Amino acid sequence: MTSPASTVFRTPIPLRWSDLDAFNHVNNARYLTFLEQARIEWFQTIGEDWVTEDAAPVVASATLNFKRPIEYPASVFVELFTERLGTTSVVIGHRIVAEDGSLHCDGNVVAVWIERHGGKPTPLPAAVRRASELLLPA
Template sequence: MDGFPVVLTLPVQWGDQDAFGHVNNLIYLRWFESGRIAYFERAELWARAGDDFGPILASITCHFRRPVNYPDQIRVGTAVTRIGRSSLTVAHRVENREGVVVADGDSVVVWYDYRVGKPHPIGDDMRAAIARLEKTGRPD
């Protein structure tokens, strides 16, 4: 998946379907979340943060392009497209087994100080790790 340094392959679960026989819309957001968490783990963002700091989701958009049915296997691509003072914009793409885009969107994630309840600036080490991951697929 070009342009996405982190790609997960996930099976569609039988229980992901709704009464209409296709994957429920909530599941797409769960797939986005799985991609985001994998990205943060690969970039070692939590290890660079400290005990009181971490990500908090500020907003999310999802464009549903095609329905997904069981059985299938999807690929979730994740990339950071913007780094602000204390927030990241994260792009998401979901493709089905045939490589057809079934959903895309983005989320804004704020780096947050949970102790004081306010945004926390993203440090230079985190910025560098994200830049390296975006360029090489590795944080170091």
């Protein structure tokens, strides 16, 4: 994983009681939900269509490196940045951090835009490409 860009998309993730396991930690599977929520929030800031009747993103790969558990109660944030930009895909780096900046998890997700009816990769929407370029490392 590369270092995050100087510009990242950062959003708070409120913890819910249902996120916890029997040890009062956030269940590892919930991290994927947190990352999905952050990606959707980022895509919604683009201001243009990022999903249409013809094309939509799918997660082709997800990598999570768990660094330390999230214990309830906590204030956590997801930070997103672009690791790599392709023709039909974008590798979105992510970090889940505490309010003090300590790292709970890092990794990346490969999002590929596909034709909804044929399932074949299709070029990234122009708005997604522009937004992703803003989050590339300097």
